[in-house]
Amino acid sequence: MRGLTADHILLLAIISIYFVSCNKKWRQAFSISIDSRVAVGVFTIIIIAIATFTSLLRLLFEEGTVSPFVEVARLYGIFRPVLIIMLGAIFIHISFVNEKNKIYELYAHLIVVLGGGAILVGLLQGADFLPLNVILNEFYSRDADFESVIKYGRVFGTFDGQPNVYGTFCSLYILICINRIKSSKSVFIIIPAIIIGGLGLMLSGSRGALLGLLISIIIWLILTRSVKTFFIFFILGVCITLTVFIGKDFVQESLVERLSSAIGISGTQSVSLTSSRLPYWNTIFDLFLDNPFRLLWGLPGNIMPPTDNLQLALMSSLGLPGLLIFMSFLVYIIVLQLKYPNPNSKEFISIIVLMILNGVSYPTFLTGRIGDTFWMIASLILISNFYERVKK
Structure with a gap:
């Protein structure tokens, strides 16, 4: 900063x-x-x-x-x-809202809508949409060496040339979406939003964001401890399945291997999360x-x-x-x-x-x-x- x-x-x-x-x-x-x-x-x-x-x-x-x-x-x-x-x-x-916590609800819904748009920009970048890539490289790059980004095909969207920041936002976005599952009707809006966030996270190649998301979801579900927890588990299972199904033909194999290494299921000798930073x-x-x-x-x-x-x-x-x-x-x-x-x-x-x-x-x-x-x-x-x- x-x-x-x-x-x-x-x-x-x-x-x-x-x-x-x-x-x-x-x-x-x-x-x-x-x-x-x-x-x-x-x-x-x-x-x-x-x-x-x-x-x-x-x-x-x-x-x-x-x-x-x-x-x-x-x-x-x-x-x-x-x-x-x-x-x-x-x-x-x-604000004129009687219950002040509803102000945050409005902000969260704003993130779901506008944040989804920001993530979609990254998805289009991952799809190699040339006119958009020219704009992103011109106005949102770090003026730095992008060899590692190009090597893995990682995307950064409008997050200033930083795939890890884009990935962090995708994880944050998914968490906010989870708590917006308030009814069966909301599921039809939230499932596509979570899938978009999941695809963005995959394309970011951010291993730290992936691990952080998985652990924070587990903690969130443990804290919930209600019938809603099982419903959330089911929805997340559907979202993960659909994200993987869509992403297998959309995300480069090198990125899949990179993320798999973060959770210990990669069969390759990928550089670990900490080793690259040592x-x-x-x-x-x-x-x-x-x-x-x-x-x-x-x-x-x-x-x-x-x-x-x-x-x-x-x-x-x-x-x-x-x-x-x-x-x-x-x-x-x-x-x-x-x-x-x-x-x-x-x-x-x-x-x-x-x-x-x-x-x-x-x-x-x-x-x-x-x-x-x-x-x-x-x-x-x-x-x-x-x-x-x-x-x-």
């Missing part, structure tokens, strides 16, 4: 206009978002304070290896969730060993290789204390959802589990598109949950 992007310029403009035109309501929304009982706003402020402190320490003690411009960009990356949380608080505060991880460990004080203030962005790991990315930016606080907060959210459950608590817990588990192979929370989606989900659920507790 380094730097200001066009969508965040728009976000800043929306919040600024609301601040000028509805100052009183803005202040009320802001006070709710930073209420300690909501948790998410206070946590974000703490993380920003830690990030600012570690950034200053790097500027003071890492002379010659640190760039002020990079540090400012990294700080903005940490600050971005504030804008998302603030927007979520505004949505809830100005060179990066070892470099980061060596940088910390060279100067143990970096455990306090993290690593300068100029010398840091790609982390491909959430925990290492957090420690590189926030230091070890910041990493521990960040992970502790995620555990606290889960405890909060178990203590004060709402209709979307199980879904939210499964999403957190997905983000953490997939974080082993990719810094999920620090990826703009995925991070923004998560913090909007967190703000809408936690703030609406707070409203419902106060009302009672």
